[in-house]
Amino acid sequence: MKTISENRCYGGTQGVYSHASDSCNCEMTFGVFMPEEAAHGPVPVLWFLSGLTCTHENAMTKAGAQAWAAEQGIALIFPDTSPRGADVPDDDAYDLGQGAGFYIDATTAPWDKHFKMWTYVAEELPALVGENFALDMDRQSICGHSMGGHGALTMALALPGRFRSVSAFAPICNPLNSEWGRKQFTAYWGADESQWGPHDASVLMQGEGFDGPILIDTGTDDQFTALLGTPALAQAMAEKSQQGTIRLQKGYDHSYFFIATFMEDHVAFHAEALYA
């Protein structure tokens, strides 16, 4: 693991690191915020999965999460959203290829050599950060934005016992019925839908549900409303009597200004679960 930068931040440290990833078969970069409490022992962990076009950097610099994580004594992990590099396949579209890993493992060429973001975020990166930082890996929660909201929700639902709470800002809730989903699944998994994985929060919710609280914020003026599929997840949560809250925030859109506005609520929500 290489240290790219470390900056003092709210009494703790905002670092950026890179490492040779086995699952993604390329160098991967990620951010970690460690609160000052980490000097005295392992601290709980909140993952933040970012959306389309983002790298590890966007949420790290624009979401304002460190202020609240420092207050609560929680570490933040900011993974990248896809493999990167000249050898890694890409597409001219902003929503396919680099910057658009969709938190799944690709099975078809040319994507299958590098696009293993499920394995990377669910297995490889947790092992790496667990070994290299003072993190209490028995206390983890997860959050995400847009495509990263899809990632956070599907990981929380598909990995029971891993996360104590899950939240999302404007998540893609029902990718199987959205062009933010079908397009990428077709590319990464092939056209035969019978081979597609169960990476859809609204479908997964119909199974066991999530053993913990869920918080979702979506703006009423989100410019991508039709692509998010919020109604499908709202319906599934209600049918399941899933513990959770869906807030439709008046006048807010899909931007980081929206995320920053409600970040304090999300970190406090996770802190309650992490310190329960």
Added chain:
Amino acid sequence: MKTISENRCYGGTQGVYSHASDSCNCEMTFGVFMPEEAAHGPVPVLWFLSGLTCTHENAMTKAGAQAWAAEQGIALIFPDTSPRGADVPDDDAYDLGQGAGFYIDATTAPWDKHFKMWTYVAEELPALVGENFALDMDRQSICGHSMGGHGALTMALALPGRFRSVSAFAPICNPLNSEWGRKQFTAYWGADESQWGPHDASVLMQGEGFDGPILIDTGTDDQFTALLGTPALAQAMAEKSQQGTIRLQKGYDHSYFFIATFMEDHVAFHAEALYA
């Protein structure tokens, strides 16, 4: 004035606007955050002047100021740091030309046609925003970072009665004795130092001082310490018995992570003066 974007943010609106600037002789872009209190009447104003290489956007997206401005019911104005455009002179160096206006009015060619950032920030932009937004222009304060800290301090000192309080993050305090100053003054004003203006906070402090409180935060690990000239201003403030505080923050550097960490303090400091 053209609206480039408006995003709902902490109950208010973060907007980006542009206009044809008379003083800079080009189209200029700026950001304005209006808290929700502005719906009911004019609100106090806090200017934020940015540093080298920045546009209007950096502080607007990375400093986290809106959270605290919303809490205090204060508007934020984020000017650009120089004129821009294909017709505007530039230099290959990051610290000269576009992105490096230094908050002074250039008098020598080729800079003198566009580089009038003193007049722009001190006169033209206040008139424009005062006319177009619900701002109480009798209640203004000013803040800045690095080159923008130099701008904030020199404006507060040279425009008595304009600002109720002034603060800065890692400001350039003594540009007459720094390559962050001499280089730009030589370019914009010419080599004859007798023609240089009194745009140096440490020198201005030796005059009347500032009729209000000053707050300065600078990191002990600032990578540009030698260029900032903090000792000169500290000495001048002490000799003057100037009301104010200089904090040297252990372990912090020159980055926006440093700014964000102490932004709450700065906005609260200005709010106390603005609502006194």
